Structures are given as C-alpha cells and as structure tokens.
Amino acid sequence: MRTHRLPATLALTAALALTATACGGGSSTSGSSNTSPKTLTYWASNQGSSLENDKQVLEPELRKFEQQTGIKVNLEVIPWSDLLNRILAATASGQGPDVLNIGNTWSASLQATGALLPFDQAAFDKIGGKDRFLPATIASAGAAGKDPAAVPLYSMAYGLYYNKKLFQAAGIAQPPTTWDEFVADGKKLTTGSQYGVAIEGGNVSENVHNAFMLGQQHGTGFFDAAGKPQFDSPAAVAAVKQYVDFIAADKIAAPGNAEYAANQSVTDFATGKAAMLMWQSAGANLKSHGMNPDDYGVVPIPAPAGATGTQAVTSMVAGINLAVFKNTKNLDGALNFVKFMTSDEEQKQLNGTYGSLPPVKAAQSDPAFGTPELKTLAGVLQNSAAPLPQVAGESQFETLIGTAVKNLLAAAAAGQPVTDASVKAELTKAQQQMPAS
Template sequence: MPARRTAAVTSLAAVLALAATACGGGEGADTGPAALTYWASNQGTSLDNDRQVLEPELKRFEQQTGIKVKLEVVPWSDLLNRILTATTSGQGPDVLNIGNTWSASLQATGALLPFDAAAMEKTGGKDRFLPSALASTGAAGKDPAAVPLYSMAYGLYWNRKLFAEAGIDHPPTTWEDLIADGHRLTAGDRYGLALEGGSPTEDVHHAFTLAKQQGADFFDATGKPTFDGPGTVAAVKRYVGLLGTDRIAAPGNAEYANNQSVTDFATGKAAMLMWQSAGANLASHGMKPEDYAVAPLPAPAGATGDRATASMAAGINLAVLRSSHNTDGALKFVTFMTGTDEQIRLNRAYGSIPPVKDAQNDPAFATPELKTLSDVLRTSAAPLPQVPDESQFETLVGTAVKNLMGAAAAGKPPTDDTVRAELAKAQQQMPAH
C-alpha cells in the first residue's frame, strides 16, 4: 500500500459478527445491467485527488463499452470493514480494490469471484503479471481471488545532504551498518531514522521482512500460527530496538500513524526512512528527487533466498464480488484497468509500479526511485502469509509491535522476554480452528 495506506484494524471475527442485514454500500443491487459500482482505495494525496485521477479513466471505459461506473473512494481506515460487511450482507459494489495482503482472508469468505482460467484469460493471462504480484492474490493452489492493480515495495530512502555532512558516501546494506550510520546522523533534534511506530500496518510489514531474514515465518506449513518462535522474536526485537535500544529513531515515532515519518524525512528531521513508493508524498512536502536516493532495505551480509528478503510484496488488487448483478461488465472493467495503456496512466499518476510487465517499459517508471523499487519487487520481495486468518495476523501482530514501541518510548527497551510475551498474547487471540 503506497505512501502509507493505513489498513483497518478491526478483526475479521468482529466484523463477521455484524448482522447480515448490514450494508457496505448497497449500490450493487440498485444499478442496472449497463452500470457498475466501484469502490476504489485512497491511493492519492486525498479522496478528491483520487477522484480527479480516476473519473477521466472511468469516462474512457464508458466511452469504450457503454458501461457507466459509479465511483466511491473509500479511506483505508474504513475499507476492510466496509468490504467485510459487504461480504456478509451480499450487498456492495461490483468491483473493488483490496489490499493484496487481504486476498486470502477475503477469498476464504467465498464472497469474491475466482479468477479461474477463463476469467484470467480475459485479462490477457497470468503471464502478463509480475510473479511476486500474482503471489499475493490468494491461497496457493487456488484460483486467484483478484488480479494485481498497483504494486509497491519498501525501500530505504536516505538524505544525500545529511549523509554527506556526516561523511557517509553510500547507504547501509546491513542492519549493523544502518545502526552505525544512524548514530552518526543523530544530532540535536535530528534522528538517523524515522519510523511509523504507531501504525500496526507498518509495524507488521517490517516484522514480516525481518522475520524472513531470520529464516522464520509467522505461520508453519500447515497454516498454524507460530508468532512467538525464536526467529520472529529476534526480528521484532531488532525492529523495536531501532527506537528503544539503538535510539536512532525519536521516542515520538512510537505514536506516528499518519505519515508523520515521511514528513520528518522530507523536512530534514530524520536522515533515513523505510517506506513504500514515497516519491509523490515527499514531493508534496517540497522535497526534490535529487535531495534523496533509494536503496533496498538492509539484509544480513551475504544473505540469499528468503534471508535476502528486502520487502513484503506490497500492492493493491482488483476484485469482483460474486453478488455483482453485472459480472460480465465487471470483468470487462478489470480487463480495462489492467490493460497496458491504463496501467501506465494509473501507476504513473500514483507513483506506483505497474504489476503488468509490459507497462513497466514506459519511461515514467525509469526514475532511479522506481527502478530500485521495481528491482526489489522482482528479486527480493515476498508475499505476506496467504492464509485465511491473514487479516487477524496483521492486526494482532501489528498491535503487539505497536505496544512494544510504546513501551520502548517510555524507557523500556525490548527484551527477548517482553517481545515473546507480546507475540504469545497475539497468538492466543487468533481464531481457533
């Protein structure tokens, strides 16, 4: 989710307990056969900005097909809850954006139309998409529950001027180097690194990446949660320790949850930032592309395979609800939105990476930032666990890490015992099967 799209934090179980008469939008049942309702996620700088980007494209689709699309841009803070309510009520949009990490959870509800061979062929086939993007469209061995729309990856953004002033001429490649550089860059009111420690979404993404680097996973091969294993404990301890032990991030970062870390980096209050496709956000704060550079996140020296994971495979997928009254039109819309020309227009507008391989050849995606992030996505990104309880995992582990960040800011640095206890508590709250 680019330029941090804040995910909903209400658990799947809680939302599924809502009455079946609740409605996530309800427009799908009211539109005629030549109309569609589309819920778009907030990808731009504001809801209005999204409407400005999308409405001309929806008009283009109407001109091509005769199908009118009613647009609603849904904030990330509401999107998951709205979708889950729609899946339980059978009422909602025809087509909708979903965070790609939710694919397997929403797939398990049975509410999404599977993209079987015939449906996928209408979009041009699986081979058009990046493998790392397709890997985040549902559980392994099942037909995808969605198709990729926008792709992102995390990178390490570093301030060229501040690095030069500290006598550092290249970005860190290991966590030990990042911590050492962070100490050299921390002076006065400026810190070496900015973190979004109050955001469960950001926290769980980094915990996942660091766990992969430890050779660990939050679920075993059977889908059973293993939150408090030694590798995951070490991963979370390292991440929280950037603030609580190494002190290269400001204590106030433990409360950041609304892009404040991006603002701190853009305004020179922090010299490094770990973020997804931040260029457009940085530009909105007046930071120019020549003021910073982007590198892959650090990894263990000499790491290969999963241990070299530098990012979760971030992105947005496009799904169709089974309850749609216009499935044929919905599939035409998906085909349009994932067409090469449309992929270029949309991803260029949002500063994201096209998951459609042919679209990446456009010069708009040849900037140093996007080239680096595209390389990460192609070579060292891994999908979050594609299990039915993934949304609960994100919420519970992300909240556990947020709690540890708060304790660290209050002067209680993370230890193996405190991290293990928080992760064990999160695991206990997972649904029983």
C-alpha cells in the same frame, strides 16, 4: 499493499461465518445489488496524497471507460483505516460494490469468505489473459493451488530512502547495506531534533510489514508449513525486538514516532527531520511534500551481512489488487472494468501518476518506470521480495502482530524497558488471540 487500517479480527470472523448468506445477495438500496447493466459501483483505496487527490486522478479515467462502454462508474475512495472493515461488512451482508481495491496481503483472507469472484481461466480470458501479469504479483492474489481472488492493479516494494545532503553532512559516503551499518549511520545522523530514521509505530500495517521482512531475515514466516501460527518463536522475538529497538535501545528514531500514522514518517523525511525512511514506492508522496528526487537516493533495505535465500528478503510483495464481488448484478460490466483498469495504457497512466510499478509486463517498458527509484524497487520486487503468508488467517495476523509491535513501541517511547521477555509476552498474547482455523 499500501498501509493503514484498524483491527478487524472480530469482523473477519463474522464475515467467515456469514459467507453463505453473503453470496446470496439481498435487497439493499445501495451497493452491487442495486446496480444496473449501465452502472457500476467501485471502491478505490487511498493511493494519493488525499482522498480528493485520488478522485482527481481516477474520475477522468472513469469517464474514459464510460465513453468507451456506456457504463457509468460510481466512485468512492476509502481511507486505509476504514477499507478492510468496510469490505468485511460487505462480505457479511452481501451488500457491497461491484468492483473494489484490496490490499494484496488480504487476498487469501478475503478469498476464504467466498464473497469474491474467483479468477479462473474463463475470467482471465475476459480481461486479456493471466500471462499478462508478473508471476510474483499473481502469487499475492490468493492461496496457492486456488484460482486467484483478485488481479494485480498497482505493484510496490519497500526501499530504503536516504537524504543525500544529510548523509554528506554527517560524513557518510554510502547508504548502509547491513543492519550494523544502518544503526551506526542512524546514530551519526541523530542530532538535536533530527533523527536517523522515521518509522510509523501507530500504523498497524507498517508494523507488520517490517516485522515480516525482519522475520524472514531471522528465519521465520510467522506460520509453519501447515499454516499454524508461530508468533512467539525465538526468531520472531528477535525480529520484532530489532525493529522496536530503533526507539528503545538504538535511539535512532524519535520517541514520538511510536504514535505516527497516516504518512507522518514520510513528512518527517521530506522535511529533513529524519535522514532515512523505509517505505513502499514513496516518490509521488515525497514530491507532494515538495522534495526533489535529486535530494534523495533509494537502495534495498539492509540485510544481514552475507545473507542468502529468505534471509536476504528485503521487502514484502506490496501492492493493490482489484477484485469483483461474486454477487454483482453486472458481472460482464465488472469484468469489462477490470480489463480496462489493467489495460496497458491505463496501467501506464495510473501507476505513473501514483509512482507505483505496473504488474502488467507490457506496461513496464514505458520510460516513466525507468527512474532510479522505480528501477531499484523493480529489482527488489523481482529479486528480494516475498509475499506475506497466503493463509486464511492472514488478516488477523496483520492486525494482531501489527498491534503487538505498536504496543511495544509505545512502551519504548514511554521509557519502559523492552526485553526479549517483554517482546515474547506480547507476541504470545497475539498468538492466543488467533481464531482456530
């Protein structure tokens, strides 16, 4: 998924409790209960540089759909900070859109509400078939052993972006491949008002994505095989402390990064205030800030020296899925819209504009996705990416762990010591707040 949302644990609990009511529909004057066979309501996530930019990208495509089908699509672009809470309110009330974007990491949690249409064989047949999609992206569309709760729309992976000019000025010939090299290079690149790396400590989702990736490298997925949380295990403590130490001990990220949210780290990288950036499919965003692709390189995020298996994971399987509310009054139109948005041509158009990767296999052959950046990220997605835990409590996990990391980074920025004990205490508190499954 892209990033950037606010805590929603209580809202999710309410949504789970009200699922039976939610799926029955209602008499609201807005949302899916009020759509006719010739209209659809679509909630899109903020993928571009602004909400207005997304409207400029999407509205011409929605007009194409209307011309082809006679169905008008009422579009609302929702910022990431609001999207999950809006979705949870809709699942609880039964009054939502017909079709909506969801972060792929939310798939299992939203699936558990029962409010989303399961994509069984019949539903997949109506949109062109399940085998059109990359297997890794389908694996991030719902819990294992169940019909997916959504279909992939945009795919992304994390990479390490580095400023070639700043690396050259610091006498660094190659980007780092291990964390020891990363920290050593970060210290060389930290001088004056320039820092080695920009992070986004006020961004709960960015925090949990990095904690998960480092957790994999340290040997934990934050849940055991039965789905029980293990937030404060020694491996989890080591992973989170490694990330917080970019500010606390290594001092290669600016203390002010602890408050950053909403693409501020991307801005710092694009303007030369930071020499490295760990981000998912940042090319289009960097271009909007005036950065030329020739000015930076992209490589996989570092891993421990000699790492194999899960310890070599360098990214979560990132992306956006497209879901249909089960109580839509226009199911045929909604599935027709999903078919349109995941068609080869629309996949090329939309992913090409947003700088993401098409999850539809046939669309990836387009030369637009052969840039050095996207080739690197496609390799990461195929070879060293893992899906976030596909458990019903995944959404709470994101909120709680992301907030714990945010609190620890704020403490580090304030000059407070960050120790194994303080990290464990914060993670234990997060685990205690997990609702019983």
